[in-house]
Amino acid sequence: MSENIMNDVCESESTHPEIVRTVSEKLPDVELLYDVAELFKVFGDSTRVRILCALFESEMCVCDIAEVLDMTQSAISHQLRVLKQARLVKYRRDGKTVYYSLADDHIQTIFDQAFEHIME
Amino acid sequence: MSENIMNDVCESESTHPEIVRTVSEKLPDVELLYDVAELFKVFGDSTRVRILCALFESEMCVCDIAEVLDMTQSAISHQLRVLKQARLVKYRRDGKTVYYSLADDHIQTIFDQAFEHIME
DNA sequence: AATACATATGAACAATTATTCAAATGATAG
DNA sequence: CTATCATTTGAATAATTGTTCATATGTATT
Numbered sequence: 296m297s298e299n300i301m302n303d304v305c306e307s308e309s310t311h312p313e314i315v316r317t318v319s320e321k322l323p324d325v326e327l328l329y330d331v332a333e334l335f336k337v338f339g340d341s342t343r344v345r346i347l348c349a350l351f352e353s354e355m356c357v358c359d360i361a362e363v364l365d366m367t368q369s370a371i372s373h374q375l376r377v378l379k380q381a382r383l384v385k386y387r388r389d390g391k392t393v394y395y396s397l398a399d400d401h402i403q404t405i406f407d408q409a410f411e412h413i414m415e
Numbered sequence: 416m417s418e419n420i421m422n423d424v425c426e427s428e429s430t431h432p433e434i435v436r437t438v439s440e441k442l443p444d445v446e447l448l449y450d451v452a453e454l455f456k457v458f459g460d461s462t463r464v465r466i467l468c469a470l471f472e473s474e475m476c477v478c479d480i481a482e483v484l485d486m487t488q489s490a491i492s493h494q495l496r497v498l499k500q501a502r503l504v505k506y507r508r509d510g511k512t513v514y515y516s517l518a519d520d521h522i523q524t525i526f527d528q529a530f531e532h533i534m535e
Numbered sequence: 536a537a538t539a540c541a542t543a544t545g546a547a548c549a550a551t552t553a554t555t556c557a558a559a560t561g562a563t564a565g
Numbered sequence: 566c567t568a569t570c571a572t573t574t575g576a577a578t579a580a581t582t583g584t585t586c587a588t589a590t591g592t593a594t595t
Contacts, residue, residue, distance in 0.1 A: 325461075329464075363439050
């Protein structure tokens with residue numbers, strides 16, 4: 296009855312109490328870190344990465360993006376919606392066609408860093 | 416019989432042939448973009464983001480990380496495995512405990528950019 | 536050997552998500 | 566108004582994935 300309530304957790308309060316305390320203090324707010332993860336989650340899909348990289352070169356309409364990536368227009372539109380909600384792309388309408396472009400210069404900086412990390 | 420094979424794609428070959436061509440040429444290799452997406456996918460989980468941010472401060476053992484994040488040791492261990500496979504963290508063993516630390520300085524740079532983007 | 540403890544692993548489950556298909560807007564031209 | 570075309574949207578499906586639970590390593594101590 297007085298058995299273990301904690302079966303998967305360390306028995307001790309912590310192996311290194313000082314480290315746990317100082318790291319806990321310095322660790323940024325949970326909500327901020329959650330937002331960071333959300334941003335990276337948007338970048339974490341190859342279709343969206345390809346769309347964004349395409350937009351690095353030029354403003355484009357949905358139809359053209361679909362052709363460059365060799366995917367259906369619907370799939371592209373769905374992903375543009377995600378990018379739009381994340382405020383990563385902006386758009387303007389001209390007649391029937393909608394032109395998308397990058398909303399922010401930070402994006403390319405982040406991507407450049409990622410490229411560097413991969414090729415190190 | 417001569418109906419539409421393409422039901423969801425633009426009828427025209429492309430609305431802007433020149434843009435499609437030049438962007439297609441300049442777009443980085445698909446595999447590289449896939450790797451970029453894979454990297455961001457690893458960053459796209461709040462647990463992993465919190466682990467990495469904790470490691471920005473100090474080398475830590477699994478048990479301590481679990482306590483800082485208030486999660487089970489098993490969950491942390493599973494995520495450390497993902498980070499290990501992505502070569503984002505390294506580890507050293509000292510007796511029973513395993514200490515994890517950041518494998519690369521690029522990580523913090525990428526995160527700093529992400530923080531800036533969010534707070535703009 | 537046997538025990539204790541930190542960590543790792545495997546299977547299972549729940550939740551999220553990318554794409555497809557079908558249909559609906561929105562906008563222009565006739 | 567009708568037809569056409571670019572784009573959007575919604576539902577459905579398939580695939581991926583984070584956490585939990587139970588169990589297995591690995592390392593020291595007795």
